[in-house]
Amino acid sequence: MQYLIYCMALMHFTPTNIEDLPTPCCLIDKAKMQRNIARLSAHIGNLQCTLRPHVKTHKSIEVTKAIIDAGNVKGITVSTLKEADYFFKHGMNDILYAVGITPNKIAHVAQLIEEGCDLTVVVDNEDMLSLVLDKMTQHNCVFKVVIELDTDGHRSGVNPHSDALLSIAKHISNSNHAKFEGVMTHAGESYACFTEKAKQDMAAQERDLTLLAVKRLSECGITCNTVSIGSTPTAFAVDQLDGITEVRAGVYVFFDLVMAGLGVCDIDDIAMSVLGTVIGHQKDKGWVITDAGWMAMSRDRGTAGHANDYGYGLVAPSSSKDKCYIMSDANQEHGIITEVSHASSESSSKGPSKMQQGDQTKNTVDIITHFPAAKAIEILPNHACATAAQYHHYYVVENGVAVDKWHSIGGW
Secondary structure: OOHHHHHHHHHHHOEEEHOOOOOOOOEEHHHHHHHHHHHHHHHHHHOEEEEOOOOOOOOHHHHHHHHHHOEEEOEEEEEEEEEEEEEOOOOEEEEEEEEEEEEHHHHHHHHHHHHHHHOOOOOOHHHHHHHHHHHHHHOOOOEEEEEEEOOOOOOOOOOOOOOOHHHHHHHHHHOOOOOEEEEEEHHHHHHOOOOHHHHHHHHHHHHHHHHHHHHHHHHHOOOOOOOOOOOOOHHHHHOOOOOOOEEOOHHHHOOOOHHHOOOOOOOOOOOOOEEEEEEEEOOOOOEEEEEHOOOOOHHOOOOOOOOOOEEEEEEEOOOOOOEEEEEEEEEOEEEEOOOOOOEOHHHOOOOOOOEEOOOOOOOOOOOOHHHOOOOOEEEOOOHHHHHHOOOOOOEEEEEEEEEEEEOOOOOO
């Protein structure tokens, strides 16, 4: 009953100036989001390929519909079975669950398949495959399986050059309860590529090693219907996709400070922010205290190794080209805003450095004046996926006014 009342409230949202919203809350700039979506859709379309967007970033059917409306989309990618449930109930049928499957999830997968969901699962080793195949025999359905490849040494996956790749594929193909679908990979190391050449090289490596795996499997008589690659940096950097059936990316919808630090987007492209309120000051320290701490922003410190380390987030808009305000420290429900100076262009071009704290005595009066008590401030996140996961809904903003409220889900 409470959930029904909540959903009814979402359907009858009254436009509200953002200064009047309860804080902390999560804002989505609709125009920026739509531009971000259109940018990748056009790029992948120009390469004669399709997107399988990773909906873990936003976990929202409204955002997913905006992605589909932009075109060049086939299916979605999820990171939890709860996401699979949610999006399937909202009409999304073609779903890749892109986290290695485990035996204790097979019953849930089987339920979705039996209800009509075209769900594909992922494996990357013989030990787990044997265990999940045993569980699959307990259900009256066929499970579609892809093999995850390791194309960059980032985390999970099978080496495309290895004998294990062929062994796992044959094992799946010989099962009466599983159907081998193909291969997928994620170039997570692209998050450490700070130059255009580095991103382009990583994108080529991701693509070419995946196609190598496809070739080796084909030589053994095993066909890959799915050849899936992707990360946001490589999705934008890739220049040729012959032989690839789909590209997966997620954070591009909102972008964030990590993507800006890598040069994938500009700070002005970031469509997500956290709205907080100034609740006090520590004048002797030059601190502004907000009601948005790490529970509101997440504890992700993804820019810590970048030329500009934005702490837990960047206050938007920045006050000038030379200085900005960041959430330099945070407690669970309190954020500490301080003034810092941007790293020089010279240090940025050479790689990670640190931004410098402003002169405390000189800038204390300025920062207190700039952020008086009760002022609403927008803070851009390091990692949009991690920040979005802290919220059950987003306020959709147009020209400083929240015009809608979109539901999202969390958990597993």
